[in-house]
Every structure is written in structure tokens, then in C-alpha cells.
Amino acid sequence: MYTTLIQVRTIRYHHIADELRSRVQSGVYASGRLLPSESELSSEFSMSRVTVRKALELLRDEGLVDSRQGFGWFVAGEPVRQPLGRLATIEDQMRASGMTPERHVLEFAFEKAPRDVARALGTPNVLRVLRINLADGEPFAVVTVWCAAERGQHLSRADVERTPFYELLDVPLEGATQTIAADAATKSEATHLNVPEGAPVLRCRRVTTGSDGKPVLVSHHVFPGHRTEFVVDLPSAEPSIAPSGLRLVE
Amino acid sequence: MYTTLIQVRTIRYHHIADELRSRVQSGVYASGRLLPSESELSSEFSMSRVTVRKALELLRDEGLVDSRQGFGWFVAGEPVRQPLGRLATIEDQMRASGMTPERHVLEFAFEKAPRDVARALGTPNVLRVLRINLADGEPFAVVTVWCAAERGQHLSRADVERTPFYELLDVPLEGATQTIAADAATKSEATHLNVPEGAPVLRCRRVTTGSDGKPVLVSHHVFPGHRTEFVVDLPSAEPSIAPSGLRLVE
DNA sequence: GTCTGTCGGTTGTGTATACAACTCTAATAC
DNA sequence: GTATTAGAGTTGTATACACAACCGACAGAC
Incomplete structure (x- = not known):
């Protein structure tokens, strides 16, 4: 051979x-x-x-x-773990990891919504807030929140910088649907997050609904991939212990 | 001026x-x-x-x-949405998106586990299965599953190619904890997923526990960022409707 | 002391060039 | 008809060079 x-x-x-x-x-x-x-x-x-x-x-x-x-x-440093199933704010989570949280509003504007946001909120007239969350002075997340202008007109820029939207809103909340995807950072995200364009990010889109089942908030959260990861508890799909919102995917 | x-x-x-x-x-x-x-x-x-x-x-x-x-x-094409809270397999999800699922075992070996896996499973002697899920003939996910060798010795390579682990195991399952992160594809992941090295991927790590609360499976799932995204229902944090495993993060 | 400017060194962008590795099509041989 | 090969064109890797933009340290002015 x-x-x-x-x-x-x-x-x-x-x-x-x-x-x-x-x-x-x-x-x-x-x-x-x-x-x-x-x-x-x-x-x-x-x-x-x-x-x-x-x-x-x-x-x-x-x-x-x-x-x-x-x-x-x-x-680079170690990622922060964010449980999806725990009653904690981003700020709480940072503190639990020994970090100092900060929050800055970058943009606060009443304007016409992108089409998907307008469709979800049922109106094109929205308040859009772009803000950045810092951990120990370093960018941790860039968050864009939209709510209907009718609701947003009662909120000041200082309000939304100081207090999470959920605490400011005058409507009881039923819950939210969130998507989680991996993507590459766009130019503006990269600038805000101080990562290079194209770096992997977790891109989360969330629609928060009131107790009448109607969306009251749409928000986009972008986290640098190296800074955070989500943790989910996935109870078994056995009928006797299945919770209402979650199932084992595989 | x-x-x-x-x-x-x-x-x-x-x-x-x-x-x-x-x-x-x-x-x-x-x-x-x-x-x-x-x-x-x-x-x-x-x-x-x-x-x-x-x-x-x-x-x-x-x-x-x-x-x-x-x-x-x-x-490139459109991402597949995978609900985390729905009783569906990856294959079911592909079919729902009009795709043809396939599954191939790439590696099937009894060996010493990485330290974190050994610690989780309580033994260094494990069965490791590396497999790839295809959608319409294109790579969709690379999955590595570890279970204790004691358990895995009853499973054939053909078994795990044909049937999900959860259906093969002889122990009732309580649930799983999964982390979701964004990362850049390594060389070998890139090869299997047919994406370039460094492309954004969703990297999920999961520990599945039996009804006695002990881990029975450890698995890593890697999805190309452009091919899929997760959907989570996040019920409100109001005490009256809070489910056991999930809370609103923000 | 603070502030400003300079300098040397650093990363980031851009051009030109060369060659390796791959793909597809057409031509040729059987 | 099938199988093989050549060639043109494609993306991927690598070098050399040049300059822009940024950083930190240091010196000088106030």
C-alpha cells in the first residue's frame, strides 16, 4: 500500500x-x-x-x-450573571456582584415610533428614552424604552433617570415577553458600550403588558456579550409541576 | 463670536x-x-x-x-424563534418554521469529564455526546451532552441520534437551570456551524436535575446568532401571580 | 498647585501586492 | 453518456508601507 x-x-x-x-x-x-x-x-x-x-x-x-x-x-473581565427568574433589577444584580450601578438618560424624546413599536403600543406617538446603565463606571447595557406619549407626558427626564419605568407607570403590570438573541454590536451600540463594532452582544427585545393584556412598554436591551449572561430555571415539562410560562425546550 | x-x-x-x-x-x-x-x-x-x-x-x-x-x-436568512417556556423540542420548533430537522452524532465517547462537569454530575466518568442539529440541511446548533457513565452505558450511539436524551433517561426529571450568553464562535464551533470564527453565537449551558434534585445531565448548546433567538414570557413580579421560577429582571 | 502643549508610543484605517484555497464552467478523453 | 482537468474567477491569508487618531507622561507656563 x-x-x-x-x-x-x-x-x-x-x-x-x-x-x-x-x-x-x-x-x-x-x-x-x-x-x-x-x-x-x-x-x-x-x-x-x-x-x-x-x-x-x-x-x-x-x-x-x-x-x-x-x-x-x-x-477583559468576568460576566455578571442575571437570573431571569429572580425579582431583581439590573442595579440590584450589579450590587450583588460588588459593583456600583449608575444610570444615565442619553435621549428623551416624543416622536413617531418605528412601525413595530407603533403596532405593539397601538399608537405612533411615543416617548422614547435611550439610556445607558454603567457598572463601576463602565458601560453595562444600552436600553431603549418606548411608551405611549399619552402616558409618557406625565414623566420627566429626571424621573426616568432616577426610577425604573415599572415603578413610574400608573398601570398594574401583567408581565412581559422577551426575546434573547446574539448579534454583533452596531456602530452606535459599540460607541455607547465601549466595545468594537461587531463584538458579540446579547440583544433582548421586550414587550411589557398591563393587566388588561395590552402592551404598555416596548424596550430593547443590549448587553456586551463578555459582560453578562442570563440564568433561567427551567422546571420539568411533567404536567404536575409545570408552571404557566415556561417549558423545557428540548 | x-x-x-x-x-x-x-x-x-x-x-x-x-x-x-x-x-x-x-x-x-x-x-x-x-x-x-x-x-x-x-x-x-x-x-x-x-x-x-x-x-x-x-x-x-x-x-x-x-x-x-x-x-x-x-x-443570510431569518432567525428561528425558540420559546423557552413552551413544551417543544428543537426539532418541533424547526418544523413549526417550515424546516426539515436532522440530527447527527459527531462524537460518542466514555471519558473523564471536564472539572465543572465532573463536579456537577458527581463523577469524572461520563458519556460525552457531541452532536449537530441541522435545519434544512444547514447547521443549526452544536450540542454537547454529558451524563454519568453509569447511566450512559445503557445508551447506544444510535439511541442518542434517534431520540432526545430526556426520553432515553431512566430517571424522572425535575427541571433544568440554563445560562444564556452571547459569545464569538470558536474555531471548532465555527467549523461545525459553518460560520466564521468570531461570529456571534448564543452559548447556553444547562444543568438538568432529576426528581431527587441531583444533576443528571450537563449540556452545552451553541446556536449561530443569526439563526435563532429565544422567547421568554416574564410574568409580572406582583406576588399574586408570580410563578415559582421566573421574575421580571427589571 | 493647575492647565496646556509636545512627544513618543499605541491602536485603527487604508493602499498595494502576492499567493493559497476554493468554486464553477467548459473542454477533453473515454 | 460519465469522469477528469484546465482555467477563470472568487474568497482567505499575509506582507509592507503609510498615515490618522488616540493615550499617557512629561515639561513648561501661569
């Missing part, structure tokens, strides 16, 4: 990424620690700077490292 | 990305449709091919387009 040896190309930027990932995971580079500069890595690995960058960008997309122009590349 | 005009640099690859995104969203390029080649776009926009690629990669990270080496860039 005859065999053939073939020379297979190895992808150089993967080698760099693998080596750097290994150093981070073994603790050589601790959380928050600055990595060697692109130029230094280029010398160390005898590869062009573009190849080094390609490796670093791969690791950034994994959430393992991050960069600031002019400053350098550094190891 | 005097003012100063400053010339601000515009980032060229964003212009290309914005234009292409607009064409996709307006239907000029339909779902699945091949885009102009990099070379053609380079001519059209009078920019270097590297700049064109940067724009296309941005859109790929958004899940809007995808590429195959040698074939070209094309518009």
Missing part, C-alpha cells in the same frame, strides 16, 4: 491567538492586564502586524481581550 | 457597510442572494479590496451576510 504526504498550510494568526489565549487562561496575563503591544508581538512571533491584529481581533470577538486606541490591548 | 470648521475623517468601510445593509433591508438583495464580488465592489466604491472586506465582515458579524470561499458573499 502506498501513501502520500501532503503539505498542509497552517493559518498563522490562529497560532498567535492560541498562544495568547493560553497565556490568559493560565494566568500569565491577569484580568485587566495590558498585553504586549502589536509591535512587540509582531517581533516576538516574526509575523506582520496585520497578522497579529487578526489574532487579537479573534480573541476580542471571543470576549477574552479588549482594546483602546492609543492605550493597548488588555484582558 | 468666532467658530472653527474642522475636517473630520469619515471611516470608509462604514459607508460601504451602510450602503450594502440598506440594499439588503430594502430587498435589492433578497435572502440567499449572491452579492457583487469583492472586486466588483472595490471598483464600484473606488476603494481597496481590504476596505471592502472590512465592510463585508462587519455585516457578517451582524449576521446579515455570509460567505463561502471561492463562491462569494450572500445574504
Whole structure:
């Protein structure tokens, strides 16, 4: 029997990424620690700077490292766990993780709603609030909330910066439906969240309904993928213990 | 009063990305449709091919387009919605979206578990099954399932390819705890899911417990960000209607 | 002490070029 | 008819170079 040896190309930027990932995971580079500069890595690995960058960008997309122009590349931190089934605000959750929460309203405007929002709220005239949640001074989430203008006219910008919408609204709430997806950060999200465009984010869309079953709030929450993860308790699908809203998917 | 005009640099690859995104969203390029080649776009926009690629990669990270080496860039498809609170399998969900589900076992091995899995299952001796779920012949999810070897020894590879673990297990299930995070696809995930390394994925980790409250299964599910999203019903936090497992986060 | 500007070094964007790896079509051989 | 190969065109990786935008440290002015 005859065999053939073939020379297979190895992808150089993967080698760099693998080596750097290994150093981070073994603790050589601790959380928050600055990595060697692109130029230094280029010398160390005898590869062009573009190849080094390609490796670093791969690791950034994994959430393992991050960069600031002019400053350098550094190891990113640990995600905050947000239980979906627990009565806690984002701020409560940050405090439980030992972080200092902050909330800033970026935009507060009465305007015409996007079509899907208008359809959900039953009116195109809405109050839109764009706000950012910070944890220890760092961006944690960008949140856009829409409510009908009729309701929003009673709310001040200072109100919504100080107090969650749910506590401000004059209507009892029945619940919400939320979608959770992974996506790449858009330019403006990236700017607000201080992550690169294209970085993985959790994109949540929520419609909150009042006790009459009608939507009263639509909100979009965007979290950097490396900063948070959700936890869900999924009770068994056995009829005797099934709760009203949840089932085991698989 | 005097003012100063400053010339601000515009980032060229964003212009290309914005234009292409607009064409996709307006239907000029339909779902699945091949885009102009990099070379053609380079001519059209009078920019270097590297700049064109940067724009296309941005859109790929958004899940809007995808590429195959040698074939070209094309518009990607629509995500499948997976309710977390519904008694349905991944396969049921695909069928509901008009797709044909398939399931293939890639690896079936008795081995030593990773530390966290060993700790959860109470033993390092496990059966690990790596499988891929396809929708219409396209990769939809990569799933790794671990169960104790004691239990797994009664299961054949054909068993787990044909039937979900939950139906195969000889123990009543109480429920599961699942985390949901956004991350960038690793090299091997990317290969199995036919997405580029670094593309956004939903990474779910699940621990399924038996009726005695002990974990019987650990599983990791990875979904390409552009292929699926989760839907959760979040009943209100009002004490009178709060279910056992879920609360409104905010 | 604070404020401003400079400098060296850093990351981010962009061009040109080259070659590897892949895809599809058409031509040729059987 | 099928199978194979060549060629043109495509995306993917990599180098070299250049410049923009940013950062932090330091020096000088007040």
C-alpha cells in the first residue's frame, strides 16, 4: 500500500491567538492586564502586524481581550450573571456582584415610533428614552424604552433617570415577553458600550403588558456579550409541576 | 463670536457597510442572494479590496451576510424563534418554521469529564455526546451532552441520534437551570456551524436535575446568532401571580 | 498647585501586492 | 453518456508601507 504526504498550510494568526489565549487562561496575563503591544508581538512571533491584529481581533470577538486606541490591548473581565427568574433589577444584580450601578438618560424624546413599536403600543406617538446603565463606571447595557406619549407626558427626564419605568407607570403590570438573541454590536451600540463594532452582544427585545393584556412598554436591551449572561430555571415539562410560562425546550 | 470648521475623517468601510445593509433591508438583495464580488465592489466604491472586506465582515458579524470561499458573499436568512417556556423540542420548533430537522452524532465517547462537569454530575466518568442539529440541511446548533457513565452505558450511539436524551433517561426529571450568553464562535464551533470564527453565537449551558434534585445531565448548546433567538414570557413580579421560577429582571 | 502643549508610543484605517484555497464552467478523453 | 482537468474567477491569508487618531507622561507656563 502506498501513501502520500501532503503539505498542509497552517493559518498563522490562529497560532498567535492560541498562544495568547493560553497565556490568559493560565494566568500569565491577569484580568485587566495590558498585553504586549502589536509591535512587540509582531517581533516576538516574526509575523506582520496585520497578522497579529487578526489574532487579537479573534480573541476580542471571543470576549477574552479588549482594546483602546492609543492605550493597548488588555484582558477583559468576568460576566455578571442575571437570573431571569429572580425579582431583581439590573442595579440590584450589579450590587450583588460588588459593583456600583449608575444610570444615565442619553435621549428623551416624543416622536413617531418605528412601525413595530407603533403596532405593539397601538399608537405612533411615543416617548422614547435611550439610556445607558454603567457598572463601576463602565458601560453595562444600552436600553431603549418606548411608551405611549399619552402616558409618557406625565414623566420627566429626571424621573426616568432616577426610577425604573415599572415603578413610574400608573398601570398594574401583567408581565412581559422577551426575546434573547446574539448579534454583533452596531456602530452606535459599540460607541455607547465601549466595545468594537461587531463584538458579540446579547440583544433582548421586550414587550411589557398591563393587566388588561395590552402592551404598555416596548424596550430593547443590549448587553456586551463578555459582560453578562442570563440564568433561567427551567422546571420539568411533567404536567404536575409545570408552571404557566415556561417549558423545557428540548 | 468666532467658530472653527474642522475636517473630520469619515471611516470608509462604514459607508460601504451602510450602503450594502440598506440594499439588503430594502430587498435589492433578497435572502440567499449572491452579492457583487469583492472586486466588483472595490471598483464600484473606488476603494481597496481590504476596505471592502472590512465592510463585508462587519455585516457578517451582524449576521446579515455570509460567505463561502471561492463562491462569494450572500445574504443570510431569518432567525428561528425558540420559546423557552413552551413544551417543544428543537426539532418541533424547526418544523413549526417550515424546516426539515436532522440530527447527527459527531462524537460518542466514555471519558473523564471536564472539572465543572465532573463536579456537577458527581463523577469524572461520563458519556460525552457531541452532536449537530441541522435545519434544512444547514447547521443549526452544536450540542454537547454529558451524563454519568453509569447511566450512559445503557445508551447506544444510535439511541442518542434517534431520540432526545430526556426520553432515553431512566430517571424522572425535575427541571433544568440554563445560562444564556452571547459569545464569538470558536474555531471548532465555527467549523461545525459553518460560520466564521468570531461570529456571534448564543452559548447556553444547562444543568438538568432529576426528581431527587441531583444533576443528571450537563449540556452545552451553541446556536449561530443569526439563526435563532429565544422567547421568554416574564410574568409580572406582583406576588399574586408570580410563578415559582421566573421574575421580571427589571 | 493647575492647565496646556509636545512627544513618543499605541491602536485603527487604508493602499498595494502576492499567493493559497476554493468554486464553477467548459473542454477533453473515454 | 460519465469522469477528469484546465482555467477563470472568487474568497482567505499575509506582507509592507503609510498615515490618522488616540493615550499617557512629561515639561513648561501661569
